[in-house]
Amino acid sequence: MHVVRSKEALEWGALDLPLFGIAEDWNHKKFDPPAAWSLATDDKKLWFVASHGKPATIHPEARPGRFLPELWQYDVAELFLADPVSGRYLELNLAPNASWWSCEFTGPRQRHTPEEVAVPDVETFAELAPNGGWVAAMSIPLDLLRARIDFGENTHGNVNFILNSPEQQFLTVEDLGGGEPDFHHPGRFPKLKFIDVDLSDLPGRG
Template sequence: MAEAMTYKPFLWSLGGEAKKRGDYAFNVQDNVIELGFKSYESPYVSDATGFHEGLWHFDCGELFLLQPATGRYLEINLAPNGAWWSCVFSAVRQRAVDTLPPQVEGWCDSVTEEGWSAGFRLPMVEVERCLGSSKGLSGNITLILGGCPDRQVPLENLHSVAKLGAVDFHRPHEWLTLADL
């Protein structure tokens, strides 16, 4: 599924220039967001499958989407094996208890010692259900390589499309328009 997508390299990490190679492909078409990830490193994969919180402790691709008019945002995590997790936030790091998280369709193309490839599709109706509107969204795409079970992963392994001013992916005021992702 992800092979037809055009991939771009992560050029920046929370520690400056990215040291481990990871690529992403982002596309919005036919009212669906599609996001693919590729890593060229031996994966650090959770045993979890399906919907599972805590994937960021391992190799994990992430999408953040913000509705600036309300401050609400989504976070979607994807593991190399296709396990995923999602959450709606009413404000920075404040989980929205009034909204079920978005449902995504994930896929895993490959997981080998040389790397991995996985992605997901998110219908825009799910974005609208969770955030109220899909107009004027901003967001960020991130990739954690090497995992961080003890939160000691090197900052160079925490990739981000948006150049963030602190070691924290939850900085919606620094995210980019969807066109800039």
Template structure:
């Protein structure tokens, strides 16, 4: 699935991000229909990468996750993620966003090999709308802190883990063979900058 990154010629905002058209993931890793679907949107204003994820269904959130705070192991519960790989190398980033705005990020130098020399971004801002009927989480990540990748020459995948404890896995990546595994940079697509 082709991922769109909307390009803004002005400073972005969470309100502008929320007004963008959203892309949908309607099938899980194994091709089963997902109802309701998961939605996402990406944008950049040249300084930040903006990410929105939403679903019209209540979420199960990591019990230690706090809005706007860094929290490891968010993947054990419902969340949205993105993976951005360098267009010509093995470096990539994983970014996790919980429905309540908690987040986690890690740079990798190769598949599942964390790059200990690159710290997680410091200036991440998040916003969320969380109700019994669904959620919408948004994040703003400084591009200059995503060392090792360039948004103008990258491969990108949006992913979700939903319906905890009976987790389902959704991704925009092309290769869905084998068991769910989002750490497949070769399967990420080149995004459309629009």
């Protein structure tokens, strides 16, 4: 799980990040076109970017920037971030239209609180292509992540997608052990690998 670490501030509209593809579903069947994702940090935020080249089926109550539970019933991208020491982890859901949801867990599927409590100061963005493909992004304050799950060099994480609703297909960056699709396996999440990048050196930048 690579995380680009940028010295310059990142912002929607000027994000030019390397994307990683997921070309197989949960059962290792070819998934085309692949879903794509990226993780990046600047001095203040963690950015999660997700995209897919096909039209999405979105939760009917989802609205851009709105916090909404059960987005997973429709197409969604999901980011999990875990502290291997405490066992706590965060789940962050991002709909193709920038609706979002978050939840904190103290162990696998053990919610920190039964109430729906949004992570503060999250911002989300989305853009649709003429062919119906989409890209969405979420930014989360690093100070908050450090306080909640000691975010840093020892953090583990995973990225998942649920796509092609209502005939849902489940995608995961890390193989979580097979069986019925279940993304809540923090003990199997890979360690994040931070890569320092000068984005101005990328083609088309600077």
